[in-house]
Amino acid sequence: MREQQKTYPVTVLCRVMEVSSSAFYTWLKTPGDSEKAQRKAALEAKASQLFEDHRQTYGYRRLSDALGKAGIKSGHYQVRHLMARLGLKARYPKRFKVTTDSNHNKAISPNSLDRQFEAKAPNQVWTTDITYIWTLDGWLYLAVVIDLFSRQVVGWDIADHMRTSLCVSALQMAFWRRKPKPGLLHHSDRGSQYASHDYRKHLSIMKMEQSMSRKGNCWDNSPTERFFRSLKHEQLNYEKFRTKTSAKLSVIDVSLFTTANDLIKTRLSIPVAI
Structure with missing residues:
Protein backbone atom coordinates (compact mmCIF):
# COMPACT_ATOMS: atom_id res chain seq x y z
CA MET A 1 0.00 0.00 0.00
CA ARG A 2 2.86 2.35 0.74
CA GLU A 3 4.15 1.90 -2.80
CA GLN A 4 0.73 1.99 -4.47
CA GLN A 5 -0.41 5.20 -2.74
CA LYS A 6 1.65 7.12 -5.28
CA THR A 7 -0.81 5.92 -7.91
CA TYR A 8 -4.11 5.35 -6.08
CA PRO A 9 -5.93 7.23 -3.30
CA VAL A 10 -5.34 5.84 0.19
CA THR A 11 -9.07 5.44 0.75
CA VAL A 12 -9.36 3.21 -2.31
CA LEU A 13 -6.35 1.11 -1.24
CA CYS A 14 -7.70 0.70 2.28
CA ARG A 15 -11.08 -0.38 0.95
CA VAL A 16 -9.43 -2.99 -1.30
CA MET A 17 -7.20 -4.30 1.49
CA GLU A 18 -10.07 -4.11 4.00
CA VAL A 19 -8.19 -2.00 6.54
CA SER A 20 -9.02 1.37 8.00
CA SER A 21 -7.21 4.53 6.96
CA SER A 22 -6.26 5.21 10.58
CA ALA A 23 -4.62 1.80 10.89
CA PHE A 24 -2.65 2.41 7.71
CA TYR A 25 -1.36 5.79 8.90
CA THR A 26 -0.50 4.34 12.29
CA TRP A 27 1.49 1.62 10.57
CA LEU A 28 3.37 4.24 8.51
CA LYS A 29 4.43 5.99 11.70
CA THR A 30 5.94 2.81 13.17
CA PRO A 31 8.21 1.41 10.44
CA GLY A 32 10.43 -0.24 13.03
CA ASP A 33 7.66 -2.59 14.09
CA SER A 34 6.97 -3.45 10.46
CA GLU A 35 10.62 -4.25 9.77
CA LYS A 36 10.77 -6.33 12.96
CA ALA A 37 7.75 -8.32 11.83
CA GLN A 38 9.36 -8.89 8.43
CA ARG A 39 12.58 -10.13 10.03
CA LYS A 40 10.57 -12.44 12.28
CA ALA A 41 8.64 -13.84 9.32
CA ALA A 42 11.87 -14.35 7.34
CA LEU A 43 13.48 -16.15 10.29
CA GLU A 44 10.49 -18.45 10.74
CA ALA A 45 10.33 -19.26 7.03
CA LYS A 46 14.06 -20.00 6.77
CA ALA A 47 14.10 -22.05 9.98
CA SER A 48 11.18 -24.17 8.76
CA GLN A 49 12.87 -24.66 5.38
CA LEU A 50 16.19 -25.75 6.90
CA PHE A 51 14.42 -28.05 9.35
CA GLU A 52 12.64 -29.83 6.48
CA ASP A 53 15.77 -29.84 4.28
CA HIS A 54 17.56 -31.80 7.00
CA ARG A 55 14.75 -34.36 7.35
CA GLN A 56 13.42 -32.93 10.62
CA THR A 57 16.54 -34.09 12.46
CA TYR A 58 18.08 -30.78 13.60
CA GLY A 59 17.79 -29.67 17.21
CA TYR A 60 17.98 -26.00 18.16
CA ARG A 61 21.80 -25.90 18.28
CA ARG A 62 22.34 -27.32 14.79
CA LEU A 63 19.45 -25.32 13.38
CA SER A 64 20.94 -22.14 14.86
CA ASP A 65 24.28 -22.96 13.22
CA ALA A 66 22.55 -23.63 9.89
CA LEU A 67 20.75 -20.28 10.08
CA GLY A 68 24.09 -18.58 10.75
CA LYS A 69 25.60 -20.18 7.65
CA ALA A 70 22.57 -18.92 5.70
CA GLY A 71 23.33 -15.37 6.85
CA ILE A 72 20.66 -15.12 9.56
CA LYS A 73 22.02 -14.41 13.02
CA SER A 74 20.15 -16.18 15.81
CA GLY A 75 21.13 -17.48 19.22
CA HIS A 76 20.48 -20.96 20.55
CA TYR A 77 17.97 -19.65 23.08
CA GLN A 78 16.04 -17.77 20.38
CA VAL A 79 15.95 -20.78 18.03
CA ARG A 80 14.86 -23.12 20.83
CA HIS A 81 11.80 -20.93 21.50
CA LEU A 82 11.24 -20.50 17.77
CA MET A 83 11.13 -24.28 17.26
CA ALA A 84 8.69 -24.63 20.17
CA ARG A 85 6.46 -21.92 18.72
CA LEU A 86 6.49 -23.48 15.25
CA GLY A 87 6.10 -27.02 16.56
CA LEU A 88 9.41 -28.22 15.08
CA LYS A 89 10.42 -31.37 16.96
CA ALA A 90 13.56 -33.27 15.99
CA ARG A 91 13.21 -36.99 15.35
CA TYR A 92 15.48 -39.62 16.91
CA PRO A 93 16.60 -43.14 15.98
CA LYS A 94 14.61 -46.19 17.10
CA ARG A 95 15.96 -49.64 16.19
CA PHE A 96 19.23 -51.09 17.48
CA LYS A 97 21.27 -54.14 16.55
CA VAL A 98 24.69 -55.26 17.79
CA THR A 99 27.27 -55.54 15.00
CA THR A 100 30.47 -55.94 17.02
CA ASP A 101 31.40 -59.35 18.39
CA SER A 102 34.53 -58.87 20.47
CA ASN A 103 34.08 -62.10 22.43
CA HIS A 104 36.50 -64.23 20.45
CA ASN A 105 39.95 -65.74 20.82
CA LYS A 106 41.48 -64.10 17.75
CA ALA A 107 44.52 -61.84 17.93
CA ILE A 108 43.99 -58.21 18.98
CA SER A 109 46.13 -55.34 17.67
CA PRO A 110 47.20 -52.45 19.94
CA ASN A 111 45.40 -49.10 19.81
CA SER A 112 48.11 -47.34 17.78
CA LEU A 113 45.74 -44.57 16.67
CA ASP A 114 45.02 -43.62 20.30
CA ARG A 115 42.33 -41.08 19.29
CA GLN A 116 44.72 -39.04 17.13
CA PHE A 117 42.00 -38.24 14.61
CA GLU A 118 43.67 -35.34 12.77
CA ALA A 119 45.53 -36.76 9.75
CA LYS A 120 47.98 -34.42 7.99
CA ALA A 121 47.50 -35.84 4.49
CA PRO A 122 45.27 -38.24 2.55
CA ASN A 123 45.83 -42.00 2.86
CA GLN A 124 47.68 -41.82 6.16
Missing part, protein backbone atom coordinates in the same frame (compact mmCIF):
# COMPACT_ATOMS: atom_id res chain seq x y z
CA VAL A 125 44.93 -43.06 8.47
CA TRP A 126 41.78 -44.99 7.58
CA THR A 127 39.04 -46.03 9.97
CA THR A 128 36.39 -48.68 9.34
CA ASP A 129 33.27 -50.18 10.88
CA ILE A 130 29.94 -51.93 10.16
CA THR A 131 26.40 -50.68 10.73
CA TYR A 132 22.93 -52.14 10.17
CA ILE A 133 19.87 -51.10 8.15
CA TRP A 134 16.38 -52.45 8.80
CA THR A 135 14.01 -53.40 5.96
CA LEU A 136 10.75 -55.33 5.84
CA ASP A 137 12.77 -58.06 4.07
CA GLY A 138 15.25 -58.26 6.95
CA TRP A 139 18.53 -56.66 8.00
CA LEU A 140 21.20 -55.23 5.70
CA TYR A 141 24.76 -54.45 6.76
CA LEU A 142 26.96 -51.60 5.54
CA ALA A 143 30.75 -51.59 5.90
CA VAL A 144 32.66 -48.37 5.20
CA VAL A 145 36.29 -47.23 5.14
CA ILE A 146 36.86 -43.54 5.94
CA ASP A 147 39.95 -41.42 5.28
CA LEU A 148 40.50 -39.31 8.40
CA PHE A 149 42.09 -36.49 6.40
CA SER A 150 38.92 -35.67 4.45
CA ARG A 151 36.46 -37.55 6.72
CA GLN A 152 34.94 -39.00 3.55
CA VAL A 153 34.08 -42.58 2.62
CA VAL A 154 36.75 -44.09 0.35
CA GLY A 155 35.47 -47.67 0.27
CA TRP A 156 32.24 -49.45 1.12
CA ASP A 157 30.04 -52.48 0.56
CA ILE A 158 26.52 -53.52 1.55
CA ALA A 159 25.09 -57.04 1.94
CA ASP A 160 22.53 -59.09 3.86
CA HIS A 161 25.27 -60.52 6.10
CA MET A 162 28.17 -59.15 8.14
CA ARG A 163 30.75 -61.81 7.47
CA THR A 164 34.41 -60.96 6.96
CA SER A 165 33.93 -60.83 3.18
CA LEU A 166 31.75 -57.72 3.58
CA CYS A 167 34.57 -55.86 5.32
CA VAL A 168 37.19 -57.17 2.91
CA SER A 169 35.16 -55.93 -0.06
CA ALA A 170 34.97 -52.40 1.43
CA LEU A 171 38.72 -52.49 2.09
CA GLN A 172 39.45 -53.65 -1.47
CA MET A 173 37.43 -50.80 -2.92
CA ALA A 174 39.33 -48.27 -0.81
CA PHE A 175 42.71 -49.80 -1.68
CA TRP A 176 42.19 -49.94 -5.45
CA ARG A 177 40.64 -46.48 -5.59
CA ARG A 178 43.33 -44.76 -3.49
CA LYS A 179 46.40 -47.02 -3.91
CA PRO A 180 47.99 -45.84 -0.64
CA LYS A 181 51.69 -46.12 0.07
CA PRO A 182 52.92 -48.75 2.56
CA GLY A 183 52.53 -47.86 6.22
CA LEU A 184 48.94 -46.60 6.24
CA LEU A 185 47.38 -46.93 9.71
CA HIS A 186 44.11 -48.89 9.56
CA HIS A 187 41.88 -48.58 12.64
CA SER A 188 38.79 -50.61 13.59
CA ASP A 189 37.02 -52.01 16.61
CA ARG A 190 37.79 -55.52 17.95
CA GLY A 191 35.07 -57.20 15.90
CA SER A 192 35.71 -60.76 14.82
CA GLN A 193 35.65 -59.69 11.15
CA TYR A 194 38.62 -57.34 11.59
CA ALA A 195 40.50 -59.75 13.86
CA SER A 196 40.06 -62.65 11.42
CA HIS A 197 42.98 -64.29 9.63
CA ASP A 198 41.51 -63.40 6.23
CA TYR A 199 41.21 -59.69 7.00
CA ARG A 200 44.67 -59.52 8.52
CA LYS A 201 46.06 -61.27 5.44
CA HIS A 202 44.65 -58.51 3.22
CA LEU A 203 46.11 -55.81 5.47
CA SER A 204 49.49 -57.53 5.28
CA ILE A 205 49.39 -57.74 1.49
CA MET A 206 48.40 -54.07 1.31
CA LYS A 207 51.24 -53.23 3.74
CA MET A 208 48.93 -51.53 6.25
CA GLU A 209 49.45 -51.29 10.01
CA GLN A 210 46.47 -52.47 12.04
CA SER A 211 45.13 -50.59 15.06
CA MET A 212 42.13 -51.56 17.20
CA SER A 213 39.95 -49.76 19.73
CA ARG A 214 39.94 -50.76 23.36
CA LYS A 215 37.24 -53.25 24.29
CA GLY A 216 33.78 -51.66 24.46
CA ASN A 217 35.13 -48.15 23.80
CA CYS A 218 33.28 -46.55 20.87
CA TRP A 219 35.11 -43.24 21.41
CA ASP A 220 38.31 -44.82 20.07
CA ASN A 221 36.62 -44.91 16.64
CA SER A 222 34.38 -41.85 17.02
CA PRO A 223 34.77 -40.40 13.47
CA THR A 224 33.27 -43.56 11.96
CA GLU A 225 30.60 -43.72 14.65
CA ARG A 226 29.73 -40.10 13.93
CA PHE A 227 29.40 -40.82 10.21
CA PHE A 228 27.03 -43.72 10.87
CA ARG A 229 25.00 -41.63 13.29
CA SER A 230 24.55 -38.88 10.71
CA LEU A 231 23.73 -41.37 7.95
CA LYS A 232 21.03 -43.11 9.98
CA HIS A 233 19.75 -40.18 12.03
CA GLU A 234 19.39 -37.87 9.03
CA GLN A 235 18.30 -40.34 6.36
CA LEU A 236 17.84 -44.04 6.97
CA ASN A 237 15.96 -44.34 10.26
CA TYR A 238 12.95 -42.43 8.98
CA GLU A 239 12.48 -44.24 5.71
CA LYS A 240 10.38 -47.40 5.70
CA PHE A 241 12.15 -49.79 3.34
CA ARG A 242 9.89 -52.50 1.94
CA THR A 243 12.73 -54.28 0.15
CA LYS A 244 16.46 -54.62 0.52
CA THR A 245 16.86 -53.19 -2.97
CA SER A 246 15.12 -49.95 -2.00
CA ALA A 247 17.37 -49.66 1.05
CA LYS A 248 20.49 -50.17 -1.08
CA LEU A 249 19.35 -47.46 -3.48
CA SER A 250 18.90 -45.07 -0.57
CA VAL A 251 22.31 -45.91 0.88
CA ILE A 252 24.11 -45.34 -2.40
CA ASP A 253 22.54 -41.92 -2.82
CA VAL A 254 25.59 -40.19 -4.29
CA SER A 255 25.15 -37.15 -2.06
CA LEU A 256 26.31 -39.25 0.90
CA PHE A 257 29.62 -40.15 -0.67
CA THR A 258 30.58 -36.98 -2.57
CA THR A 259 34.02 -35.44 -2.11
CA ALA A 260 35.54 -32.36 -3.69
CA ASN A 261 37.41 -34.25 -6.43
CA ASP A 262 35.90 -37.70 -6.36
CA LEU A 263 32.61 -39.54 -6.42
CA ILE A 264 32.09 -43.12 -5.36
CA LYS A 265 30.33 -45.01 -8.13
CA THR A 266 26.85 -46.26 -7.38
CA ARG A 267 27.56 -49.98 -7.25
CA LEU A 268 26.88 -52.51 -4.57
CA SER A 269 30.28 -54.25 -4.52
CA ILE A 270 33.42 -54.76 -6.57
CA PRO A 271 34.72 -58.20 -7.65
CA VAL A 272 38.42 -57.79 -6.85
CA ALA A 273 40.65 -60.56 -5.57
CA ILE A 274 44.03 -59.89 -3.99
Whole structure:
Protein backbone atom coordinates (compact mmCIF):
# COMPACT_ATOMS: atom_id res chain seq x y z
CA MET A 1 0.00 0.00 0.00
CA ARG A 2 2.86 2.35 0.74
CA GLU A 3 4.15 1.90 -2.80
CA GLN A 4 0.73 1.99 -4.47
CA GLN A 5 -0.41 5.20 -2.74
CA LYS A 6 1.65 7.12 -5.28
CA THR A 7 -0.81 5.92 -7.91
CA TYR A 8 -4.11 5.35 -6.08
CA PRO A 9 -5.93 7.23 -3.30
CA VAL A 10 -5.34 5.84 0.19
CA THR A 11 -9.07 5.44 0.75
CA VAL A 12 -9.36 3.21 -2.31
CA LEU A 13 -6.35 1.11 -1.24
CA CYS A 14 -7.70 0.70 2.28
CA ARG A 15 -11.08 -0.38 0.95
CA VAL A 16 -9.43 -2.99 -1.30
CA MET A 17 -7.20 -4.30 1.49
CA GLU A 18 -10.07 -4.11 4.00
CA VAL A 19 -8.19 -2.00 6.54
CA SER A 20 -9.02 1.37 8.00
CA SER A 21 -7.21 4.53 6.96
CA SER A 22 -6.26 5.21 10.58
CA ALA A 23 -4.62 1.80 10.89
CA PHE A 24 -2.65 2.41 7.71
CA TYR A 25 -1.36 5.79 8.90
CA THR A 26 -0.50 4.34 12.29
CA TRP A 27 1.49 1.62 10.57
CA LEU A 28 3.37 4.24 8.51
CA LYS A 29 4.43 5.99 11.70
CA THR A 30 5.94 2.81 13.17
CA PRO A 31 8.21 1.41 10.44
CA GLY A 32 10.43 -0.24 13.03
CA ASP A 33 7.66 -2.59 14.09
CA SER A 34 6.97 -3.45 10.46
CA GLU A 35 10.62 -4.25 9.77
CA LYS A 36 10.77 -6.33 12.96
CA ALA A 37 7.75 -8.32 11.83
CA GLN A 38 9.36 -8.89 8.43
CA ARG A 39 12.58 -10.13 10.03
CA LYS A 40 10.57 -12.44 12.28
CA ALA A 41 8.64 -13.84 9.32
CA ALA A 42 11.87 -14.35 7.34
CA LEU A 43 13.48 -16.15 10.29
CA GLU A 44 10.49 -18.45 10.74
CA ALA A 45 10.33 -19.26 7.03
CA LYS A 46 14.06 -20.00 6.77
CA ALA A 47 14.10 -22.05 9.98
CA SER A 48 11.18 -24.17 8.76
CA GLN A 49 12.87 -24.66 5.38
CA LEU A 50 16.19 -25.75 6.90
CA PHE A 51 14.42 -28.05 9.35
CA GLU A 52 12.64 -29.83 6.48
CA ASP A 53 15.77 -29.84 4.28
CA HIS A 54 17.56 -31.80 7.00
CA ARG A 55 14.75 -34.36 7.35
CA GLN A 56 13.42 -32.93 10.62
CA THR A 57 16.54 -34.09 12.46
CA TYR A 58 18.08 -30.78 13.60
CA GLY A 59 17.79 -29.67 17.21
CA TYR A 60 17.98 -26.00 18.16
CA ARG A 61 21.80 -25.90 18.28
CA ARG A 62 22.34 -27.32 14.79
CA LEU A 63 19.45 -25.32 13.38
CA SER A 64 20.94 -22.14 14.86
CA ASP A 65 24.28 -22.96 13.22
CA ALA A 66 22.55 -23.63 9.89
CA LEU A 67 20.75 -20.28 10.08
CA GLY A 68 24.09 -18.58 10.75
CA LYS A 69 25.60 -20.18 7.65
CA ALA A 70 22.57 -18.92 5.70
CA GLY A 71 23.33 -15.37 6.85
CA ILE A 72 20.66 -15.12 9.56
CA LYS A 73 22.02 -14.41 13.02
CA SER A 74 20.15 -16.18 15.81
CA GLY A 75 21.13 -17.48 19.22
CA HIS A 76 20.48 -20.96 20.55
CA TYR A 77 17.97 -19.65 23.08
CA GLN A 78 16.04 -17.77 20.38
CA VAL A 79 15.95 -20.78 18.03
CA ARG A 80 14.86 -23.12 20.83
CA HIS A 81 11.80 -20.93 21.50
CA LEU A 82 11.24 -20.50 17.77
CA MET A 83 11.13 -24.28 17.26
CA ALA A 84 8.69 -24.63 20.17
CA ARG A 85 6.46 -21.92 18.72
CA LEU A 86 6.49 -23.48 15.25
CA GLY A 87 6.10 -27.02 16.56
CA LEU A 88 9.41 -28.22 15.08
CA LYS A 89 10.42 -31.37 16.96
CA ALA A 90 13.56 -33.27 15.99
CA ARG A 91 13.21 -36.99 15.35
CA TYR A 92 15.48 -39.62 16.91
CA PRO A 93 16.60 -43.14 15.98
CA LYS A 94 14.61 -46.19 17.10
CA ARG A 95 15.96 -49.64 16.19
CA PHE A 96 19.23 -51.09 17.48
CA LYS A 97 21.27 -54.14 16.55
CA VAL A 98 24.69 -55.26 17.79
CA THR A 99 27.27 -55.54 15.00
CA THR A 100 30.47 -55.94 17.02
CA ASP A 101 31.40 -59.35 18.39
CA SER A 102 34.53 -58.87 20.47
CA ASN A 103 34.08 -62.10 22.43
CA HIS A 104 36.50 -64.23 20.45
CA ASN A 105 39.95 -65.74 20.82
CA LYS A 106 41.48 -64.10 17.75
CA ALA A 107 44.52 -61.84 17.93
CA ILE A 108 43.99 -58.21 18.98
CA SER A 109 46.13 -55.34 17.67
CA PRO A 110 47.20 -52.45 19.94
CA ASN A 111 45.40 -49.10 19.81
CA SER A 112 48.11 -47.34 17.78
CA LEU A 113 45.74 -44.57 16.67
CA ASP A 114 45.02 -43.62 20.30
CA ARG A 115 42.33 -41.08 19.29
CA GLN A 116 44.72 -39.04 17.13
CA PHE A 117 42.00 -38.24 14.61
CA GLU A 118 43.67 -35.34 12.77
CA ALA A 119 45.53 -36.76 9.75
CA LYS A 120 47.98 -34.42 7.99
CA ALA A 121 47.50 -35.84 4.49
CA PRO A 122 45.27 -38.24 2.55
CA ASN A 123 45.83 -42.00 2.86
CA GLN A 124 47.68 -41.82 6.16
CA VAL A 125 44.93 -43.06 8.47
CA TRP A 126 41.78 -44.99 7.58
CA THR A 127 39.04 -46.03 9.97
CA THR A 128 36.39 -48.68 9.34
CA ASP A 129 33.27 -50.18 10.88
CA ILE A 130 29.94 -51.93 10.16
CA THR A 131 26.40 -50.68 10.73
CA TYR A 132 22.93 -52.14 10.17
CA ILE A 133 19.87 -51.10 8.15
CA TRP A 134 16.38 -52.45 8.80
CA THR A 135 14.01 -53.40 5.96
CA LEU A 136 10.75 -55.33 5.84
CA ASP A 137 12.77 -58.06 4.07
CA GLY A 138 15.25 -58.26 6.95
CA TRP A 139 18.53 -56.66 8.00
CA LEU A 140 21.20 -55.23 5.70
CA TYR A 141 24.76 -54.45 6.76
CA LEU A 142 26.96 -51.60 5.54
CA ALA A 143 30.75 -51.59 5.90
CA VAL A 144 32.66 -48.37 5.20
CA VAL A 145 36.29 -47.23 5.14
CA ILE A 146 36.86 -43.54 5.94
CA ASP A 147 39.95 -41.42 5.28
CA LEU A 148 40.50 -39.31 8.40
CA PHE A 149 42.09 -36.49 6.40
CA SER A 150 38.92 -35.67 4.45
CA ARG A 151 36.46 -37.55 6.72
CA GLN A 152 34.94 -39.00 3.55
CA VAL A 153 34.08 -42.58 2.62
CA VAL A 154 36.75 -44.09 0.35
CA GLY A 155 35.47 -47.67 0.27
CA TRP A 156 32.24 -49.45 1.12
CA ASP A 157 30.04 -52.48 0.56
CA ILE A 158 26.52 -53.52 1.55
CA ALA A 159 25.09 -57.04 1.94
CA ASP A 160 22.53 -59.09 3.86
CA HIS A 161 25.27 -60.52 6.10
CA MET A 162 28.17 -59.15 8.14
CA ARG A 163 30.75 -61.81 7.47
CA THR A 164 34.41 -60.96 6.96
CA SER A 165 33.93 -60.83 3.18
CA LEU A 166 31.75 -57.72 3.58
CA CYS A 167 34.57 -55.86 5.32
CA VAL A 168 37.19 -57.17 2.91
CA SER A 169 35.16 -55.93 -0.06
CA ALA A 170 34.97 -52.40 1.43
CA LEU A 171 38.72 -52.49 2.09
CA GLN A 172 39.45 -53.65 -1.47
CA MET A 173 37.43 -50.80 -2.92
CA ALA A 174 39.33 -48.27 -0.81
CA PHE A 175 42.71 -49.80 -1.68
CA TRP A 176 42.19 -49.94 -5.45
CA ARG A 177 40.64 -46.48 -5.59
CA ARG A 178 43.33 -44.76 -3.49
CA LYS A 179 46.40 -47.02 -3.91
CA PRO A 180 47.99 -45.84 -0.64
CA LYS A 181 51.69 -46.12 0.07
CA PRO A 182 52.92 -48.75 2.56
CA GLY A 183 52.53 -47.86 6.22
CA LEU A 184 48.94 -46.60 6.24
CA LEU A 185 47.38 -46.93 9.71
CA HIS A 186 44.11 -48.89 9.56
CA HIS A 187 41.88 -48.58 12.64
CA SER A 188 38.79 -50.61 13.59
CA ASP A 189 37.02 -52.01 16.61
CA ARG A 190 37.79 -55.52 17.95
CA GLY A 191 35.07 -57.20 15.90
CA SER A 192 35.71 -60.76 14.82
CA GLN A 193 35.65 -59.69 11.15
CA TYR A 194 38.62 -57.34 11.59
CA ALA A 195 40.50 -59.75 13.86
CA SER A 196 40.06 -62.65 11.42
CA HIS A 197 42.98 -64.29 9.63
CA ASP A 198 41.51 -63.40 6.23
CA TYR A 199 41.21 -59.69 7.00
CA ARG A 200 44.67 -59.52 8.52
CA LYS A 201 46.06 -61.27 5.44
CA HIS A 202 44.65 -58.51 3.22
CA LEU A 203 46.11 -55.81 5.47
CA SER A 204 49.49 -57.53 5.28
CA ILE A 205 49.39 -57.74 1.49
CA MET A 206 48.40 -54.07 1.31
CA LYS A 207 51.24 -53.23 3.74
CA MET A 208 48.93 -51.53 6.25
CA GLU A 209 49.45 -51.29 10.01
CA GLN A 210 46.47 -52.47 12.04
CA SER A 211 45.13 -50.59 15.06
CA MET A 212 42.13 -51.56 17.20
CA SER A 213 39.95 -49.76 19.73
CA ARG A 214 39.94 -50.76 23.36
CA LYS A 215 37.24 -53.25 24.29
CA GLY A 216 33.78 -51.66 24.46
CA ASN A 217 35.13 -48.15 23.80
CA CYS A 218 33.28 -46.55 20.87
CA TRP A 219 35.11 -43.24 21.41
CA ASP A 220 38.31 -44.82 20.07
CA ASN A 221 36.62 -44.91 16.64
CA SER A 222 34.38 -41.85 17.02
CA PRO A 223 34.77 -40.40 13.47
CA THR A 224 33.27 -43.56 11.96
CA GLU A 225 30.60 -43.72 14.65
CA ARG A 226 29.73 -40.10 13.93
CA PHE A 227 29.40 -40.82 10.21
CA PHE A 228 27.03 -43.72 10.87
CA ARG A 229 25.00 -41.63 13.29
CA SER A 230 24.55 -38.88 10.71
CA LEU A 231 23.73 -41.37 7.95
CA LYS A 232 21.03 -43.11 9.98
CA HIS A 233 19.75 -40.18 12.03
CA GLU A 234 19.39 -37.87 9.03
CA GLN A 235 18.30 -40.34 6.36
CA LEU A 236 17.84 -44.04 6.97
CA ASN A 237 15.96 -44.34 10.26
CA TYR A 238 12.95 -42.43 8.98
CA GLU A 239 12.48 -44.24 5.71
CA LYS A 240 10.38 -47.40 5.70
CA PHE A 241 12.15 -49.79 3.34
CA ARG A 242 9.89 -52.50 1.94
CA THR A 243 12.73 -54.28 0.15
CA LYS A 244 16.46 -54.62 0.52
CA THR A 245 16.86 -53.19 -2.97
CA SER A 246 15.12 -49.95 -2.00
CA ALA A 247 17.37 -49.66 1.05
CA LYS A 248 20.49 -50.17 -1.08
CA LEU A 249 19.35 -47.46 -3.48
CA SER A 250 18.90 -45.07 -0.57
CA VAL A 251 22.31 -45.91 0.88
CA ILE A 252 24.11 -45.34 -2.40
CA ASP A 253 22.54 -41.92 -2.82
CA VAL A 254 25.59 -40.19 -4.29
CA SER A 255 25.15 -37.15 -2.06
CA LEU A 256 26.31 -39.25 0.90
CA PHE A 257 29.62 -40.15 -0.67
CA THR A 258 30.58 -36.98 -2.57
CA THR A 259 34.02 -35.44 -2.11
CA ALA A 260 35.54 -32.36 -3.69
CA ASN A 261 37.41 -34.25 -6.43
CA ASP A 262 35.90 -37.70 -6.36
CA LEU A 263 32.61 -39.54 -6.42
CA ILE A 264 32.09 -43.12 -5.36
CA LYS A 265 30.33 -45.01 -8.13
CA THR A 266 26.85 -46.26 -7.38
CA ARG A 267 27.56 -49.98 -7.25
CA LEU A 268 26.88 -52.51 -4.57
CA SER A 269 30.28 -54.25 -4.52
CA ILE A 270 33.42 -54.76 -6.57
CA PRO A 271 34.72 -58.20 -7.65
CA VAL A 272 38.42 -57.79 -6.85
CA ALA A 273 40.65 -60.56 -5.57
CA ILE A 274 44.03 -59.89 -3.99
